[in-house]
Amino acid sequence: MRQRASWIVPGLALALAFGVAAHGCRRRAPAGQQVADAAASSSSAPEPPAPSANVTFRVSDASGRSIPCKLTWIGRDGTPTPDLGFGRPTRSVEGGLAAHHRVFSLTGQGAISVPSGSYDLFVSRGPEWSLHQQALSVRPEPQTLNVTLTRLITREGWVSADAHVHADPSWDSKVPLAARVHEFASEGVDVLIATDHNVVTDYRPEIERAGAKGLLETVLGSELSTTDWGHFGAFPLKHEQDWWVLHGVRMTGTPADQLLRAVRRHGPTALVTVNHPRLGKLGYFNVGGFEPKSARFAHAHVSFDFDAVEVMNGAKHGSLEAVDQVMGDWFGLLTDGRRITAMGNSDTHELLTSYAGYPRNYVRLTDPTVDGERLAAALREGAAFFSSGPFVEATIGDKSLGEVARAVEKKVTLSVKIRAAAWVSVARLRAYVNGRVAKELPIAPSNETERFAGEITLDTPDDAFVVVRVDGDRPLPPVVGGPPAETLFPVAITNPIYVDADGDGKWKARKK
Numbered sequence: 308m309r310q311r312a313s314w315i316v317p318g319l320a321l322a323l324a325f326g327v328a329a330h331g332c333r334r335r336a337p338a339g340q341q342v343a344d345a346a347a348s349s350s351s352a353p354e355p356p357a358p359s360a361n362v363t364f365r366v367s368d369a370s371g372r373s374i375p376c377k378l379t380w381i382g383r384d385g386t387p388t389p390d391l392g393f394g395r396p397t398r399s400v401e402g403g404l405a406a407h408h409r410v411f412s413l414t415g416q417g418a419i420s421v422p423s424g425s426y427d428l429f430v431s432r433g434p435e436w437s438l439h440q441q442a443l444s445v446r447p448e449p450q451t452l453n454v455t456l457t458r459l460i461t462r463e464g465w466v467s468a469d470a471h472v473h474a475d476p477s478w479d480s481k482v483p484l485a486a487r488v489h490e491f492a493s494e495g496v497d498v499l500i501a502t503d504h505n506v507v508t509d510y511r512p513e514i515e516r517a518g519a520k521g522l523l524e525t526v527l528g529s530e531l532s533t534t535d536w537g538h539f540g541a542f543p544l545k546h547e548q549d550w551w552v553l554h555g556v557r558m559t560g561t562p563a564d565q566l567l568r569a570v571r572r573h574g575p576t577a578l579v580t581v582n583h584p585r586l587g588k589l590g591y592f593n594v595g596g597f598e599p600k601s602a603r604f605a606h607a608h609v610s611f612d613f614d615a616v617e618v619m620n621g622a623k624h625g626s627l628e629a630v631d632q633v634m635g636d637w638f639g640l641l642t643d644g645r646r647i648t649a650m651g652n653s654d655t656h657e658l659l660t661s662y663a664g665y666p667r668n669y670v671r672l673t674d675p676t677v678d679g680e681r682l683a684a685a686l687r688e689g690a691a692f693f694s695s696g697p698f699v700e701a702t703i704g705d706k707s708l709g710e711v712a713r714a715v716e717k718k719v720t721l722s723v724k725i726r727a728a729a730w731v732s733v734a735r736l737r738a739y740v741n742g743r744v745a746k747e748l749p750i751a752p753s754n755e756t757e758r759f760a761g762e763i764t765l766d767t768p769d770d771a772f773v774v775v776r777v778d779g780d781r782p783l784p785p786v787v788g789g790p791p792a793e794t795l796f797p798v799a800i801t802n803p804i805y806v807d808a809d810g811d812g813k814w815k816a817r818k819k
């Protein structure tokens with residue numbers, strides 16, 4: 308059935324440009340209304356009681372200050388992995404919020420109820436911190452856990468951001484906004500970019516309510532989700548109920564070129580991303596028939612008016628094969644002279660098998676105040692890399708990601724530094740020139756934070772783009788992947804440093 312949504316505000320050309328079909332999905336209220344509803348439901352719905360708390364935790368940094376953290380409980384020796392929500396998808400606990408077998412704490416201090424049994428407990432605060440892991444026997448009697456985590460990777464000038472995040476305002480997610488705030492803050496992600504399907508969600512009231520100001524920033528955006536042309540991310544967007552007329556309803560019959568034009572008109576500063584470009588019929592590159600060799604689409608009504616491509620999409624769809632394929636598409640675009648940014652996001656829809664901030668983007672921002680427009684601008688410049696674990700710095704001389712370096716006698720010297728927490732495996736470094744592997748180096752296993760620091764000489768007879776990719780050979784521990792989720796491997800991919808070889812001060816694509 309095809310119908311116009313009844314709440315379309317008169318006089319909005321955009322409304323008329325979109326064919327809006329309900330497709331039997333939940334009819335959603337306008338975005339502002341949803342934010343209010345989510346808040347009301349999280350505070351007023353009565354919670355059936357959980358057994359009284361028997362495990363008290365206190366998680367601190369090396370200075371003794373308690374810190375946000377995530378506790379992951381996995382059953383062992385015949386004990387099942389627990390449901391710490393005791394029948395509810397999420398439950399408020401002292402010092403945080405429990406969901407499935409995890410607790411997200413903003414304060415690092417609290418108390419929870421854990422069924423008696425044997426467990427592997429993991430305490431984590433994201434990939435820049437050490438991981439505490441211990442076998443633990445839990446009984447009804449109270450016990451106290453004191454855990455210290457150490458920050459291993461400092462990163463002045465880099466902001467971490469996950470630019471693909473779903474929660475309750477999306478038709479395919481039931482996660483309350485409060486749970487997302489707890490999850491992202493405990494994972495050490497600096498910026499949560501809201502991208503619910505065809506809705507602009509504003510997390511600011513929820514961040515304030517949770518007491519997470521100073522821990523987590525947010526940027527308002529949306530995932531423009533069509534049934535027939537794939538999904539596109541856009542941020543920052545204004546939280547104007549009047550113009551965003553789609554209100555979470557699936558879009559059908561809106562060609563990509565028309566959709567992207569409309570987004571540019573309404574959010575001129577927004578970064579526009581092609582999300583999961585090869586995910587079946589939800590992938591724009593599949594639907595449009597994109598061919599990386601020619602860097603052309605086979606079909607009509609396509610557009611190249613996007614800024615970034617999601618090269619890695621979450622734990623569910625972020626297999627290495629999928630990353631390789633989209634990386635090939637991205638190299639095709641760059642080879643054709645299009646400066647498109649590579650991104651990696653979690654595309655998290657629930658709290659069990661998708662993980663906030665894995666992977667996440669690290670964006671170079673010298674000014675510490677995060678704002679959506681500056682974040683979008685830096686990403687558009689390619690001043691970023693994404694990672695599910697390792698922290699990778701790559702420079703040529705004084706030029707960093709997204710900048711143009713000068714070749715000297717048709718060569719450049721690439722400096723690479725790789726840091727990773729001991730629980731993140733790093734096994735291989737590859738340097739690509741114009742989309743081809745130019746140097747590949749094995750990296751020995753190590754518990755040191757610094758895994759590699761060195762220089763690599765690359766031949767650049769012509770203008771070129773240089774990309775660094777780092778891979779681990781062991782999957783991430785159950786704080787990130789493992790049953791029941793897909794296994795997630797450590798991967799980091801930088802945006803290019805562009806090379807000017809002919810001395811005109813610019814990077815140009817090679818002639819085909």
Ligand SMILES: [Zn+2]
Pocket residue numbers: 530532538582583589
């Ligand atoms: Zn999507």
